[in-house]
Amino acid sequence: MTFLALDVGNTRLKWALYDAPCVGATLLASGAQFLENIETLEEGDWSTLPPPRWVLGCVVAGDAVKRRVEEQLELWDVTPRWVVSSISEAGLLNGYDHPARLGSDRWVAMIGARQRLLANGPKRPCVVVMVGTAVTVEAIDTEGRFLGGIILPGHGIMLRALESGTAGLHVPTGEVCDFPTNTSDALTSGGTFAIAGAVQRMVENLRRHCGEEPVCYMTGGAGWKMAPSMSTQVELVESLIFDGLLEIADQRLALTSST
Ligand SMILES: Nc1ncnc2c1ncn2[C@@H]1O[C@H](COP(=O)(O)OP(=O)(O)OP(=O)(O)O)[C@@H](O)[C@H]1O
Ligand SMILES: CC(C)(CO)[C@@H](O)C(=O)NCCC(=O)O
Ligand SMILES: [K+]
Incomplete structure (x- = not known):
């Protein structure tokens, strides 16, 4: 099995x-x-x-x-x-203009997030962050409707873009700090704060829209690097995409065996 x-x-x-x-x-x-x-x-x-x-x-x-x-x-x-993103699956409604154009990783991660949220307590709004090659930040309302989300360059792409677009930015990875005083720290902190700031903004947008404090889940290969630098409360869930795939498989097989 x-x-x-x-x-x-x-x-x-x-x-x-x-x-x-x-x-x-x-x-x-x-x-x-x-x-x-x-x-x-x-x-x-x-x-x-x-x-x-x-x-x-x-x-x-x-x-x-x-x-x-x-x-x-x-x-x-x-x-x-x-998986192809659809109009609705596993209790989630897709608000994208063209539902099938939504990245299937984003759709699956949201399905995993929604299922985790419902398993852990009452319905709440939810922000889903994926920190991979690109970064995505999604907003799901209390009823499970995906309202929309943002796509931004991942940390690696941000730094490579700066390196190739400037003359003086070729330096080793630095540390994240509040007030960087060297080029390495300035670049590393800049990329990290860009992602953390985008998440904070989406949490604010969703809180305002729903009138309720959202849960925020974060996943992706670089999630553990981002987690300590987040300005809003986030729960790191490495398995979000796999959780979503299990949920989809579970529902689809239940459907086929009942018909
Ligand atoms: N300090 C950092 N903070 C955040 N992200 C970083 C940091 N350092 C590197 N990254 C970037 O994070 C990205 C995620 O890498 P990784 O391949 O582990 O993720 P992934 O989830 O497997 O990506 P994908 O699913 O897109 O293949 C890479 O592009 C890497 O350059
Ligand atoms: C945004 C990425 C690159 C994130 O992995 C992926 O989900 C993707 O290629 N999406 C297609 C475009 C969209 O989601 O609107
Ligand atoms: K991914």
Whole structure:
């Protein structure tokens, strides 16, 4: 009954194998590979896994990368399913102008967040932050309607853009501090505060819109680096995308088995 969940981002592929395709399933194994190393999966990390019965993933890295992942999956006799953002799924309503154009990683992370929120207490507004190659900050109202969200460059892209667009900004990574007094610290703190400030602003927007204090969940490869520098209260949940994929698999399989 094993279930393989895949999160193919713009920098890395993250995978997690569970004992079943349902919420609360046990994690059996997990890992990550940079996109340039996808071809190592079949004979490497995946070669010793028990064959998954279902594979569900989200991919935002483009069709060429998706095909390379599908080639590695030929190791097993299983057809991978890829999430496409829709008008509604798993209790969440999609307010995007063109729902299918919303990045499926954003949609899946929001589904994971909403499910976590409802499992932990009464309905509340929710901000979902993903800190990856790009950073996204989403707003979900009390009833589970995705109102909209923002996309900004991730820390790495911000610094590379500054490096390539200026003559004098080639320095090692610095420390985050309130009042930076050298170039390294100024750049590192600038990128960090840009992300923290964007989150603070979205929390304010959502609080004003809903008249209630939002919960804020943060996920993504660089989440742990951002967490200490946030100005608003955030809960770091590394597994948000996998939680969302489990929730979707759970609901879809419940639907097929009841019809
Ligand atoms: N101090 C920092 N604070 C925040 N982000 C940072 C910091 N240092 C590096 N980053 C950036 O964070 C980004 C996230 O990296 P990582 O590959 O771990 O995330 P990811 O969630 O796997 O991304 P994706 O899903 O887009 O592939 C990278 O672009 C990296 O440059
Ligand atoms: C914004 C990213 C890059 C974040 O991973 C991804 O979700 C994406 O490519 N989205 C498509 C555009 C959109 O969400 O509006
Ligand atoms: K991602």
